[in-house]
Amino acid sequence: MERIIFATGNEDKMREIRMILFDLGVPVVSLKEAGISAEIDENGTSFEENAIIKARTVMELTGEAVMADDSGLQIDYLDGAPGIYSARFMGEDTSYDVKNTALLEKLSGVPDEKRTARFACAIACALPDGRILTSYGTMEGRIGYEIKGENGFGYDPIFFLPEYGCTSAEISAEKKNELSHRGKALRSMKVKLEKLLREG
Secondary structure: OOOEEEOOOOHHHHHHHHHHHOOOOOOEEEOOOOOOOOOOOOOOOOHHHHHHHHHHHHHHHHOOEEEEEEEEEEEHHHOOEEHHHOOOOOOOOOOHHHHHHHHHHHOOOOOHHHOEEEEEEEEEEEOOOOOEEEEEEEEEEEEOOOOOOOOOOOOHHHEEEOOOOEEOOOOOHHHHHHHOHHHHHHHHHHHHHHHHHHHO
16 A cells, blocks of 8 residues: 545645544545545435545545545534535535534524534545445534634534533644544544554
8 A cells, every 4th residue: 555545625634634644654645636636426324424435436536545534513402413414514615604603593592501512523444455444433512602713624613622611623733633523533543554554
């Protein structure tokens, strides 16, 4: 295995991924760095299904090992929404300031104990021999009352971590990688990949 392609064009996400997988022993490159442009229809019914669809599609295009993730925000008061539609909520081109404001409005007047939410992330790695590895991670918290913090992206500025008294956009990148759904899923996947690489 000479490299792993991570099926994303999101540079913020790639920064998180590289911080965790920097010592894997093989380089991890984005779609852009690999020179790949692919339209992928994420029509799965779960984060894991969507991650597998993305990884398998790019693996079949390239014949290389491909990782992909699907992640999102699940708000209990909204029956788990936006869930697998987190990126597409209100349209993919809609800014997260607009999306976050809309979610805060939907929870207007809802008390603390009913604002529970989590970020969930599934990661799939599709290997050229047809095998698929998967991992999963979550980060529990609540929806805050205002948009706060500059360190995160997406829904981070409204995702409040009660034990830290701040949103996930107000903690350091290192702390976020330690706590985050993607960090947990990536570390779990890293263990599986290290075993694979040892076995040759």
